[in-house]
Amino acid sequence: MEITPPDSYHNEPKKRRKQIKSCMFCRKRKLKCDKAKPMCGQCKERKLPDCLYTDFNFPVNSMKDLFDNTPNLELMERIKLLEQEVDELRRQQQLPSRQSINTNVSNNNISNSNNIQDTIFKHETIMVREMGNPLWNFRIQKISQGKSLIFGPTSWKTSIYLESEPVREKHFDLWGEIISNQKIWNQEHGITTKEFSVLESSIANDLTVMESMCQELPRYEEIKTCLADYFTSPLRELLEIMPEKTIVSVFEQHFIAGGAFDPKTGIKQSIKFSIREPQDYFRVGVIVSIICIQKFPQQIPASIEKFFTFLSGVPLSSVNSIDKAYFFAFQYIYRIYHCPNxxxxxxxxxxxxxxxxxxxxxxxxxxxxxxxxDEGGEQGEEQKDVNGxxxxxxxxxxxxxxxxxxxxxxxxxxxxxxxxxxxxxxxxxxxxxxxxxxxxxxxxxxxxxxxxxxxxxxxxxxxxxxxxxxxEPVDLISLTTELLEFIESSFLPIKYYTSIGLIGAVDIWDIMILSPTLGMLLNFFDMNKSFLKNISFYNKNGISKIIFVSVSACVTTLQVMYARDSYVKRKTDDNYLKPNLNLCLLLLNTLSIRTLAEMYGLMIEKLMLLEKGNIRLPEDDGANDRAINNVDMYIPNDCYYPVLGTVQKFLSALDPLFDPILQDFHREISKSFALSSLFKFERLSRSMFDNVLKSRTLIQQQWDERGYDLDNLSEKNMEDFLDDIWSVYEKQNPD
Structure with missing residues (x-):
């Protein structure tokens, strides 16, 4: 019997009584097709890209029968996409990527003669790495007035990009308002806002930088008092950088009391410098840095700034002594202690x-x-340096x-x-x-x-x-476990840092170490959820837990340090912060702003409740055994913390700082732009949250009235739900 080859079907198709209406996928696999168009149920269930129906009824034994004379559209589309990616990569090597997300923080913060946008953040499109660490790619670029900075995955500014687009934009709007307020604050306090004014200012009467410094520094006796105050300050107790004997010896060797009339300046100089060798400039720089810490917290005089700028640029081949390292250490302390910008x-x-x-x-x-x-000392003899x-x-x-x-x-x-x-x-x-x-x-x-x-x-x-x-791929959960174990084993129980009644027993050194530890925990939990998509009970609860502990620790630290200042006689200018409250800037460093940004982003996200089946806000879910606390570091892994109860705990932790009776406290805060900007950011964020909550409540009520089942919304309905919330928010808050 002769077997007809498959190709003969093209020449002699067999006739059938009924046309086959099933799609090609179901027809080839003998599946029951519901014949739905454009995609049948079988293809939809398998998430196939296409569902193909034909108008012929002969059998198809290969894809060649179906597409013999037609181009492979899927392959051509893939080739086109790859070509576009190659072109884009080539453009990125020459020009900023057009796929970047550009967010203008403000259009009118600071005047710019070149009409360049003041601040732009660029977040390059992330391409998933098939090998290696996926977090390595997650970076943003900040461009502001000609300055370009790259921030990586652990920066709080990068973390903001993991929030939804509306929340991210609101964050930048709020920070833009803070930046614009800085100009006003600087003008009120007589601070020069131009960063390079120190290079453009002239030195009077053809004086050298050193001679000009002699005029702007305090008198010799005042400097002695200034150093004595520094040695008894909370900052010195915390960081005993450079021995006290050495500091006193350097001052006595290189600072000379003035008194003689200087014909060059026409005035009596209060001090003079004794410089014998290049490294002496750094020794003088150490003393002047301490004077600036004590006397010039908001703005360093121009001649001193020029002196510091020069020392920072001296190459290693010219000078590299221990005095140079101490100088850089004191310069760093000045900036984190006062945080002027x-x-x-x-x-x-x-x-x-x-x-x-x-x-x-x-x-x-x-x-x-x-x-x-030092190998010079004899055996058994105590070795001493030149300072004793x-x-x-x-x-x-x-x-x-x-x-x-x-x-x-x-x-x-x-x-x-x-x-x-x-x-x-x-x-x-x-x-x-x-x-x-x-x-x-x-x-x-x-x-x-x-x-x-x-x-x-x-x-x-x-x-x-x-x-x-x-x-190497990173396991963020294992890192959070190590950090939590470090807190449990190395610190007092966490309630000592979050309770105003217990923090008095804490060494403030602990707070300086605990702050970055909590910051790391918060960042790793957040990155694990938002970037690596880990939405387990443990990970999401971890974010809430660390936020609550961090907020409580920051608030308690501010309270106790302000209280300590009330028992200390002021030795600094009344226009500046008292020393203990000032020390909070160094102790807490960036934990405060990181926690505030993460906290309000999380609270607004909880209001949005993007998870299907969890759209409706509960009436009251805070009074139960699952409520969050700040007295231990336990993180539950079997259920989520209640939404509204957690939000209320967050806000209640901040409320003590804004009690109207604390007028003296608020007046003290206003003396520092760094602290006042933090408080301003919190107030603006709280206002935004309250308005989003109103919009959220209104939309939920409207959708209930329309008959929507909020527990079973489709993806499209969820998107519309969020759009309605932000639409109402924008109408109610046009500015």
């Missing part, structure tokens, strides 16, 4: 920390027994400087979302973490501080390295 993103101190790290490495502070030991400090005292001081440098590196790298300046290849980190101070050498308090710092550096450096690793 309130950038809150690490960019204001990144260059300084880079210089500090490089200087310390070149001095060999990572291995002081090898590089810093014993060798052991000097080593302790340098150890503190090295620890502080590593700490600054971790904080700045985390805030900017970048790798560490000092990698594990720069020093023997395993040996470093094994060496700890003993009670016998420094006392129990300093021993505990050293141990706490090193434990933080160990886990903190590991977290920064893993998040910024190019190739």
């Amino acid at each position: 309130a950038n809150w993103d690490g960019s204001e101190v990144a260059d300084l920390v880079a210089l500090l790290c490089q200087s310390c490495l070149n001095l060999g502070l990572d291995d002081m027994d090898r590089w810093c030991k 400090n014993s060798y052991d005292d000097e080593v302790k001081s340098l150890t503190l400087l090295w620890n502080f440098t590593l700490f600054a590196d971790v904080c700045v790298s985390f805030d900017m979302g970048k790798p560490l300046f000092i990698s594990n290849n720069h020093f023997d980190h395993t040996r470093y973490f094994r060496n700890v101070l003993t009670d016998k050498s420094v006392g129990p308090k300093k021993c505990r501080r050293d141990r706490l710092m090193k434990n933080f550096l160990k886990v903190g450096r590991q977290c920064i390295n893993k998040v910024n690793d190019l190739m």
Whole structure:
């Protein structure tokens, strides 16, 4: 019997009594087709890209029979997309990507003669990495008045991009208002707003920078008093950078009381400098930095700023002494202690920390027994430096400087979302973490501080390295577990930091270490949810828990430090912050702004309730056993924290700062742009949240009246629901 080949069907098709109406997919697999168009149920269930119906009834044994003389449209479309991606990549090498998301923070914040938008954020389209660390790609670019900065995954500014577009835009609008208020605040306090005015200002009477500094610095006796006040200040108790004997010795060697009439200036000079060798300029720079910390918190005089700028640019080949490292350390302390520009993103101190790290490495502070030991002393004789400090005292001081440098590196790298300046290849980190101070050498308090710092550096450096690793995928949950274990094992119970009645027993050193630890926890939980799409009970509850603990810790710290100032006689100008409250800027650093931004973003997201089947806001869900607390670090993994109850706890934690009876407290806050901008940001965010809540409640009521089943909305209806909320919000808040 002769078998007819398949190709013969094209020439002699067999006739059938009834035309086949099933689609090609069901027909070929003998499935029951519901014949729905444009896509049948079988194809829709399998999420197939196409559902093809034909107008012939002969059997099809291969795709060649169906598409013999037609182009492969799917392949052509794929080729077209790949060609577009290649073209886009080529353009990105030459021009800014047109796929960037550009968000103008403000159109009228600061006048710009070139008509360039004041601040633009660019978030490049993320391409999923098939290999390596997916977080490595997540970066944004900030362009502001010709300045370009890249922020990585751990920056709070990058985290804002993980929020929904309307919330993200509102955040930038709020921060734009803060920036525009800075001009007004600066004018009221007589502060120059032009960043490069120091380079454009002239020096009177043809004076040198050093001679001009002599006129702008306080008198000799005032400087002595200033140094004495510094040695008894809360800042000095926290950070004993450079031995006190050394500071006094440097002052006595290089500062000379004036008094003689200077014919060049026509006035009697209050002080003079004694400079014998290049490194003496850095020794003078240390003393002048301390004077600025005490006397010039808002703006440093022009001649002093020029002096600092010059010292920061001196190359290693000219001078690299321990005085240079101390100078950079005090410059960094000034900026985080006063935070004059309130950038809150690490960019204001990144260059300084880079210089500090490089200087310390070149001095060999990572291995002081090898590089810093003085071999000149005889055996059995106590070695002393030129300032009268014993060798052991000097080593302790340098150890503190090295620890502080590593700490600054971790904080700045985390805030900017970048790798560490000092990698594990720069020093023997395993040996470093094994060496700890003993009670016998420094006392129990300093021993505990050293141990706490090193434990933080160990886990903190590991977290920064893993998040910024190019190739190795990062397990954020394991990092949060390590950080939580560090908090449980190294600190007092967390309630001591969140309760105003218990925080008095806390060493403020703990707060300086706890702040970046909580910041890391918050960032890792948030990145795991928003970027890596982990929406487990544990991960989402972790975000809420860390926010509540962080807010409570920030509020309690502000309260207790303000209370401590009331028992201390003011030694500073009444126009400036008192020392304990001022110290909050250093202790909390960027935790406050990060927590506020995350908190209000999360609360608005909870109002939106994007999860299907969870659209309706409950009437009251806060009074039950699942309510969130700030007395422990336990995070439940079997149910979500109640929505409205959690939101109410967040807001209640902040309310004590805005009690109308705290007029003196608010007056003190207004003396610092950094603190006043934080409070302003909170008030604006609270107002935005209240208005979104009103819009959300109104739309829910309207949709109920229309008969929608809010527990079973389609994806399209959910999008319309959100659009209605933001539409009402925009109408009610046109500005």
